[in-house]
Structures are given as structure tokens and as C-alpha cells.
Amino acid sequence: MAQVVRISEIAKFEGREVTLQGWLYNKRSSGKLWFLLVRDGSEIIQCVVFKNDVSAETFQAAEKLTQESSLRITGTVSADKRSPLGFELQVREIEIIQIAIDYPISKKEHGIDFLMDHRHLWLRSRKQHAILRIRHQIIHAAREFFDDRDFILVDSPIFTPNAAEGTTTLFETDYFGSSAYLTQSGQLYAEAGAMAFGRVYCFGPTFRAEKSKTRRHLTEFWMIEPEVAFFDLQDDMQLAEEFVSHLVQSTLKNRQKELETLERDLTKLANIKAPFPKIHYREAVEILKKNGSNFMEGDDFGAPDETIISEQFDRPVIVHHYPAAVKAFYMKRDSRQPEYALAMDMLAPEGYGEIIGGSQREDDYDTLLKRIRENGLSEEAFRWYLDLRKYGSVPHSGFGLGIERTVAWIAGINHVRETIPYPRTMQRLYP
Template identity: 65%
Template sequence: MSVMYIDEAAAHAGQEVTIRGWLRSRRDKGKLHFLIVRDGTGDIQAVVSKATVGDAQFARSAELTQESSLVLTGTLRQDARAPGGYELDVLRLDVLQVAESFPIQPKEHGTGFLMEHRHLWLRSSRQHAVLRIRHEIIRACRNFFDDRGFTLVDAPIFTPNACEGTTTLFQTQYFDETAYLTQSGQLYSEATAAAFGKVYCFGPTFRAEKSKTRRHLMEFWMVEPEVAFAQLPDMMDLAEQFLAHIVAAVLKSRRAELLLLERDPAKLERVTAPFPRITYEEAIDILQRKGNPAKPGDDFGADDETILSKEFDRPVIVHRYPAALKAFYMETDPERPDLALCMDVLAPEGYGEIIGGGQRIHSHEKLLGRIREHHLPVEAFQWYLDLRRFGSVPHAGFGMGIERAVAWICGLDHVRETIPFPRMLYRLYP
């Protein structure tokens, strides 16, 4: 016999196999017990017959509770009526542990209770589906850039300075000096792009923003490509190809998980390039026509992004925001110096911004002036200024938050379900 994972059932039909897992549920019918067992790769129905396993093992089977751990040996057979299309006729049952009463039962639980038991909530079929899709999105991100000649060059988590000021950063003591938990790997990616041409970094980022909206986490993961010699139009092209690739990968490999989440695949099938592109000024016009009080010079909040994104059936790229709204490093439009060569990609169905980026200042003098205008410490950015002294070229990039992308693709109401252990304003446990 062979030890088998449940998702390998098709290769073992008719064979005697061993499955190791946990009990999801049990249904009794006379001298038969029907066990739904999960092993992390899938679910399978196992049939325990008193006539086959004997009195002792049948009695042991009757003691099993939700999440009890067990090892089952039996004959695997195809059955279209069974979960997953296969069923195990049990010959032997070994119980590793009869679990205590499981806190999460098949009934309605409050969000606070579920978050307090997040370490156990992860075992539910819904959370399993979400995190399987997250895994697929991450794999698709890496494949997209790897297949296009990008080099993965990770950025540090401890940084001596901030990308956009220190008001929303977590500060920590780094021996005898102050350090911050990174809010973006972008500045370091600019350095590696000057060495490798096309790069991306992928890792955790942190924002000490005291926000409780459904789109915010204190700790999240971000993938950030950076390309030497690229300009804003190049990034808009790259971003739409990137998102279309990710959505196609999920539709191909995780359609069953989308259906379990009751996510309509038809809405995702519309996510193909090219995406609509509108300027910031055109976005203001749309908002005003919709009765929104936005006026030129205003930054967009979640409500504004929701209105804009609902105007389109696929992501929309909003570009050339007022320079005053953007970070110190953002290049300005040579024809309109009051505008930044930047973009935000807004996901449809009201999910808002999932990608932000643009073209970086490549002039040493201009960047130095912007650092001083923003009252940032020049000495902390000296290495960043060096990039403009030794072979500076136009360059551009963007960042995509994994959790917001997962929330959109899965159709979730809140990003707290998109990461195994979310860190929110009032949530640091478990």
C-alpha cells in the first residue's frame, strides 16, 4: 500500500492506500460510519463498516469528534456521488487523537470570535479556498516576472529612512540608532534596477496607519517591479499585462475555489488587456457627474475610488495626479509640471486601488530639491542621491499589495481573510 494525499486520488483508483488527516464531519447509518476527512489537499469520504473493521475499531470510529486526527487504510474507488469523486472503503482505522470539542461549529459566529480563533478558523473550507487562491496569485506574480527576465532582488525590512515620511511607519531601536520597518522596497529596487535592468522585490511591508477600513492591514505583502529606462506608459502596459496574467492563472487553476466562495468567474473573465485609462482630471469629472463633492487638487479616498471603479467592468488606470499629492521621488510631466507621471490601478466592483506607481525623478538636482522641500534628512538619502550621480537614467516601477488583490479576486468584503494571521489596528493575537 502507499501513503496518498487526497488530491492524488485519480492516480490510485482501485488500489489499497493510506490517508492521514483530520475529521471534518461524521454521519452514522446503522453499522456504517461515513467520515469526511481532510488532509490539506482536499476532502474525501471514508466508509467505515462494522463488518469490515470489527467491533473495536467501529466503536473507536464512533468516538471521533470534529478535527480528530486519524490514519485510514482502505481501498480507493471512484464514485461520482462522493466529495471529490472518490471514496475510501476503510480496512483499518488508527486514531491519533480524539479532539476536544472544537470551538468553531457549523453555525453563525461573530467576526471577533473567529479572529480570536484565527489559528483554528484557517481549517474551514472557505478560508482554505481563500488561501489557496492567495498561493496561486503569488505563484503567478513570480512566474510573470521570472518569465520576462526580471531578477528577484529582495529589499531590507529594517530601513534607516522612509519612502514617504515617517508619520505612518513603525519605529524600532536598531542598536544605537533608530530604524523603521519598511513601507516599501521601492528605493532599494531603484538601486538594484541600475545594476540588473529589470528587477522585482517581494516581501512584507508595514504601515502604522491608524485605519480600520476593510482595505487596510498594518502588515501586508507587496510585489514591486522596477525597470531601468522605463517611463510611465511602459508601467501602464506592464501593470495591465501583469493583472491579466494573474487573473487568468487563478481562473485556470483555482476555479473550484472561486465557486466555493460563490465568486462569479464571468466577472474575472472580463479582466483582459487593454484596460481603460483616464487622467486624474477626467476622474474628477466622473466623480462630479456622480454627485461626489471632489474638486481638482483633492486626493481620492476609498469612497471616491469605489465610485470610479464601478464605472468599468475591468481595472481602470488613473494617471497624472497633481504632483502635490505624490511622494517626493515622483517625476513630473514635462508638459504639465504640476502633474506627476504616476498611476493608480483601481480594481472593479468597488475594490479600489490595488497598484500604485509611476516614473521616478532621475535628475540629481531635482531630487535633492524635492528632498529638501519635503523636509527630509539629506544625509539619510545620500545613497539614493548617488543613484542619480552615477549613470542615472529614466526609470519607473509600481507596487501591488497582495492582500488587496486577493480580496478583489476572491470577492471578499474585508482584507482580514486574505492573509493567515492579519495584523490590524486592534489585532495582534494570535
């Protein structure tokens, strides 16, 4: 065995003998010659086995290897123009660790249900690698954005005693004889954090028991939620557009190869720079009317409406001042036009839908208490939340960005289920 290296760093070892540890991705033969595609998690490299250059045992080992068998393979790194990677391994020795029998995912196409049943194995494939590396990059960029702006990470609990959004979409679980709910949003706790630290964010999984079967929905999805004291709606929208610009530009800069693997149109991403267009709800309604939608003013937008609106722009569009009636109880109303909430949504281009929802929060104790009562929510469960309006209440705002929809949009993936390692939907709790 020679020095063990990662394939991603193979260029540094040209002309030297190295050992790779990994799995067989695919193989081809040509008589006295085997071409082994070996992956180690970082990259895939073609390893060439000439019958005349290796021992009989090693040549037999090459013959015996099946797809996804694990191995150590030793040889000399050589530059080769025919290789997509630019380098090959001229093999001297193969050590089989385990022969994989009947690996279920073949090189040809599969249906989505089959692939999702084998999600734990599907993660090994090229496309899934590209998507999850992009997800990693977006999460990294998101943390970097807030950390660089002096935000403190203050995570919210996952077990909660109360609802943040509609009560019909809560997952209820037994909690030592009483009920707890899986969080739908970390926002309410982030508000408490903002009153403590000024600017905070939380990042974690959230859960919605919505019976949605669409390409934009999961029952478990990850959300990053900043919350800032003394921010009004304008400040909030500006933060959101700078944030999303950063996510896109960081991915474009650091994951170009993965975006190309996914055949993403990079020119569309290059445009995504702040400022973004910002339109009042009423302007959005005008757009819908002009484009032949039978939309009723006063409603919230449906998915087809969002697509029509977002198609008017070459970058995400922020719609603000939604009718208060269709928005959550904690959103502050505009004092000059109280039928509208100081709310905003960011709609991604190309039909990817809403990626951000945010608002300026109601900061008046009596008004918030009234809203809680109007919505039939438990005053007792929200006692702590009301405290924030009792002890030094200030204007504050925040938003939540759904990671999976953002990854789907940036990576150009049709369905959010491929943007998370183990998607949870109404139909799927396995693997």
C-alpha cells in the same frame, strides 16, 4: 497500513486499498454505519465504516473520533456519484493518533472576532483553504510573470533608516541603541536594483502604522514591486496592465474550483484582459462631477470616489497624472504640465479600491534633493538614494501591487484580513 496517498490523488487508486493520514473534518452516523469526513490538507473525502465489515475496535474508533482528531485510516477507494469528490473510502481499519477535545470551531457560523482569535485553527476550514490557495496562485503567477520577462529578484531590506512614504506611519524599533523603521515600501532599494540589473522586482512584507480600520487595510501587508530602467510612465502602465491580466487569467485557469467554492462570479474575471482603460486625473474628476460627487479638484481620491470611478468600467482602470502636490516626493513631474506628477494608480473593479500605485521616478539630482528638503526628510539618510542620480542616472519607472487587495478582488472576498494567513491590524496582534 497500505500505501499512504494524498486525497487529491485518490482517483489514481480506484479499487485499491490505501491509507490516508489526516484529521476528522466532520462525521455522521446512521446506526450500524459511520460517515467520516477526513481531510489531509489536500482535500476532503468521505470514509464509510460499516459495522459488519470492520473489527469491533475499528467501529468503536469511529464512534470515539471527534472533530479534528488525527488519524490514519485504511480502506478501499471506490467511485461514488453521491460524493462531491467522486470517490469514497470503504474503511477497513482506523488508527487514532490523537483525540481532539472540544475543538472550538463548529460547523455553524461564527463571528469574525471569534474566528480571528482562532485564526491558527480557522485555516483548516474549506473557505480559508480556497482563499489561501488562490493567494498562493497569485504569488506564483506574479513571480512567473517577472521571471519570464528577465527580471531579477532583488529584495529590499525590512529594517530601514528612512521613510519612503509619510513619516507619521512608520513603525519605529530599537536597533542597538538607535532607531530603525520597518519598511513601508521596497521601492527605493528596487530603484538601486534597476540601475544595477536593468529590470528587477522585490517582494516582501511592508508595514504602515496607519490607524485605519477598514476592509482594505492591514498594518503588515505584502507588496510586489517591479522597477525598470529606461521605462517611462507609458511603459509602466503597460507593464502593470499586462501583469494584472496575467494574475487574473492564471488564477482563473488554475484555481477555478477554489473560485467556485467562494462563489466568485467567473464571468467578471474572464473580462480582465489588457489593455485596460487609462484616464487622466482630470477625466476622473469629470466622472466624479457627473456622478454627483462633491469632490474638490486637486485632492486625492477617497475610497467612495475610487468606487464611483471604477464602476464605470468592466476591468481595472488606470488613472494617471495626479496633482504633484498629493503625491510622493520621488515622483517625476510632467515637464509640459509641472503641476501634475507622472504617477498612476490602478483601481480594481467592484469597489476593491487601489491595487497598484506607481510612477516614473525623479531622475534629476538637483530636483530630487530639492524635494527631499521640501519634505523635511533627512538628506543624510537619502545620500545613497541621491547617488543613483549622480552616477549614470536614467529615466526609470515602477509600481507596487498590494497582494492582499489583489487576492480579495480576484477571490471576491469582502475583507483583506482573510487573504493573509495571520492578519495584523490596529486591533490585532494575535495569534
